[in-house]
Amino acid sequence: MNAAIQQLNNAFSLIAPEAVLLAAVCLIFFAAPFLVNERGEAPVGLRHRWGCLSLLALLLASCVWWQSPPVTRTLGPFVLDELTWYIRGLTLTFGAILVLLHWNQADDARSAESHACLLAILAGVNLIAASNDLVGLFVALELVSIPTYLFLLLPRRDAPAQEATLKYFLLSIFSSAIVLFGMSYLYGATGTTNLSGIHAAFSAASDHRANPLVAVATVMLIAGLGFRLTAVPFHFYAPDVFQGAPTSAAAMLSFVPKIAGFVALLRLMVPATGAEQAMNPWTMTPAAIPLLWWLAVATMFVGNLMALMQTDIRRLLAYSSVSHAGYMMVGLIVGMAHEHQKADVLATVSPNSVSGIGAMLFYLAVYGAMTLGTFAVLIAAARTDKRIESFDDLSGLSRTRPAMALLLAIFLFSLAGLPPTAGFLGKLNLFFAAWSQGTVEGQESYKWLAVILAINAALGAWYYLKIIGVMFLREPINRSQQDTVIETPSLIAAGLCLVGTLGLFFLPGWLWVPIQSIMP
């Protein structure tokens, strides 16, 4: 009893960074209406204050995060292991970049609520990483979804944004319902909602894996979380939502739900991570891996092939984010297979192979830098009256704004996986992991996964190259110098992403070493 009491008392300290973020959210929501008068007007420049407040909140949360190292896993509702620590760092860093992207996107009157929504989304992702309970996981997933609906709509409330928000809203609640349904089956099979307890039940009785309830739960959970990952066939909302939403919202959607989805899948399907744990590896059912295999293949191909046909930049970036989700799923599957194999066949795994999950987490960080950098340049290079929408808006950018064109070219080369950018290292790690796993007896399908990854990387290079070609090889259409405005926050964000993209190529160790400590 005392242990339970102590755990409950400590639970708050385990989620201290999220508490800071949510306190900031409450503060902003409390203060916002007092600064806007009844007609909906706000003092000019109010949005700068909200932006600074958000950055301050993120800074405070980062200090708290840095001071709280991983602790041993308990039976409480929250857990703070190496994975949580890493994801929190990722979210807080890229959250700061998202705040910078969003700085000028919402007008003064509505900037407060949208910044608060962004902070709430980041807190939600952190809570997913910190959750040790099915209910907590679901609440965190909803904490990510519901502010997203607001975030999509608030900056511009025109018809495309409304359409995007409505599509996202409907599909999101549908998928959340499916996730909850799957969780209920998991509870029914094991009798507890605590993830540690579920794990104990699985490792105690190995016939749980063949339980039909668990199979249904697996399929439901993958389907519901696949929506968030933009896995095929749950990706259909992505192009329309990216096209209609404001650019900073599209930037957020291209990255943050992926963290949410992958971390949720990791928590559910792969055993407790963390160096101190000597857990028996398990996956929910053996059926999860083939299902994810086919989903990854379909995601990669559909993402790349559909992107080849697009003429709108935002739809192209949506499909490209679909394909990158596919690449990361490869890492996830290889990692799951590795863990599954460790359970069945002991100690024949080569100690020199790259962990698939490590590769996926590294690619997540690299992908964040490159994709947020791309959107940052799109915001910074936009004209005062018109966003960058089609290829014509970008044509000849190297003549009118050469620095922007060069930045965007670097980010696009990174997305394509060309050296000397971090995208190349990310793909290389995935290749290495997939091929190493494929050399194990009976698992040659992972070699095919590596081959498909290579084919898709080549396909992807084509449309990224098309954008670069439009910028550098074509002449500008209807652009004059007066139309452009210097967007400082987006430029700062683009600069930070550039440092990440190039820096992670030359000095990958400082991110790779913490990732290695996540795997048992």
Place this chain on the structure above:
Amino acid sequence: MESSYPILLFVAVLVGFVITNLIIIHIVGPRKKTAVKQMPYESGMDPVGDARQPFDVKFYLVAILFLVFDVELLFLYPWAVSAYLDDPLRANQTGVPVELRGTVFAVMLVFMATLAIAYIYAWRKGVFRWR
């Protein structure tokens, strides 16, 4: 699994009853359509006006606010009733353990404070203004 068979049977009977009735009505029932029978039902009187009128969003907002604060009460009731029970003679009616009472109280305060902030937000945004 075996204990859920009765529920399955119950559901099957229920659904079967409904479907059977609908089918029988469709097959056996007469089909004489008159103008009066086809009119929408409005408690015996003739319907007036178009059913598809837009209604003011203030009704919706009031309904949502009512829902939120009603659910808050729903969470407050069990806590208020059972947290401070202290009857040593009746072993199955104990409240929250003494060590946790402070924490639970603080949690409930935070809960109410969060909803109070939402209330203030709604107030300042003009939701309560009946235009």
Place this chain on the structure above:
Amino acid sequence: MPSLLVIMIFLPAIAAVALLLLDPQATAVRARWVALLATVATFLVSWGVAAQFLALPQVSETARGPVHPQLVQRHTWLDLSQAGPHSPGVKLEFFLGLDGISLSLVLLTTILTISSVLVSWTAIKDRAAQFYACLLILETGLIGVFCSFDILLFYVFFEFTLIPLFFLVGIWGGPLRRYAAGKFFVYTLAGSLITLLGLVSLVVTTVQANPGLTTPFSIPDLANTLAEHPLTPTVQFTLFLMIAAGFMVKVPLFPFHTWLPLAHVEAPTAGSVLLAGVLLKLGTYGFLRMLLPMLPDACLHTGLPLIGAMASIGIIYGSFCALSQNDIKKLVAYSSVAHLGFCMLGLFALNIEGISGGVLQMINHGLSTGALFCIVGMFYERYHTRQLNELGGLATKLPLMGVAMVFTSFASIGLPGLNGFVGEFLCLAGMFRAGDGQGVIFSALGAMGVVLGAWYLLGVVQHAFFGPVHLPAEHHGPGHEPIADLNAREVAALAPLLGLCLILGLFPQPLLDLIRPDVEAVAKLYGNVRATNPNAFMHASLNNHASQKNLPSVALGSEVRP
């Protein structure tokens, strides 16, 4: 203070960044002088590195493996091991070094870049600063490929060269430049990705068979391990096909050559010079570094018939395509396909003559075809046409250019006394002795290719430069100077190339001595293979010196070095 080698690799890139940052609106005049300064400086530094290399003491044959770089710079880049203090590290490294073959290719690169800067002097006016910056970044990438001895670093520089070349062809090229740039980029990238998979697979397979190997990405260590414990023939076969895929596209070998004529024709002159002179050698260098030392069984049993066939078909096919061309630049492009066929025949002869001939042919082709593209660029700048039916008797108006063209054509054909002859002869002689008589057909076809080469090149010389005078309408008006013969700058661009053609034709031995230790080390692997039963390769080892007696001796000039 970084070593001269590192300075040599990164000096052009630093100059390019300085050019872009300090003076983004630089006029063409200023930009080209900066570029010339940078390339000449790199050239001088490369001679400094060469002096350092030649001053090093000789490494005896038993102390070195198949690949042995010197002047080494090694720094850990990324440790890919699993967590935990007990698992050994699998490391990616910044591993830079130089051996004889690398050095000769680096010197080729530096001198060709100077020529390409000189050739673009007046041709590039729009966005000149960016043009020269791309050229310099390309030079860094090319030198980096030749100096890297870590598989991943090699691949990084290999892929990196695509980016500046894409911009060079796409922005400053001919009418079809966007299509050509895109096709070149994606075609080469697709092949390279298969090569990457093959290399990753090679590393993984070797590490799993030899758990003690902690740096499997380093080419010397990998080659040493594979020399002692070679992989099984079936595994080698798959790996060979995968790794060779990208290099086959790059060389290019028939039938993967379709990107080459397009890219060459649409590229600006400097782009064509570097593309033909150095970039194609990346493919052959890749074969020499990645495949020959590591997968000897596959190279002998699969590579020799397959690549030999593709190369000899390429020679004949490329020559016939060149014969039918009207555009002189496209003709020279197809001749590149043919010449690199010779180079591949030499490499896959897998004996000392052949491999020496292959390396020599790489240098020779770079010099002579680089000069050919320079000359084509020079008369295109004057007449704005490259069509053979519009040109005739140019030598009457431009005698100096005529001399240069004749000289270069003979070097390219393989006239004895010029460098082409030495390279082609060694390649064909090596292929003749290759395998167990399989090579005779390939070398016969190659010899036919020599005749065809003479046919089309002398045809161009005769029709365009001699014969009845038929000059296209000269452009008059402000901006166009009257057509004049080669000026001092153009002579300066061509003279070093032609001079080296002559010198290497008369005195090839210094170059052969430079590459001999490395070529011998690779050929030794195949000497062992042929001496024992070809099917029982797995039992051969490097220490079996008894089989050395069966090697044919190099019948060229000076005595065998002890």
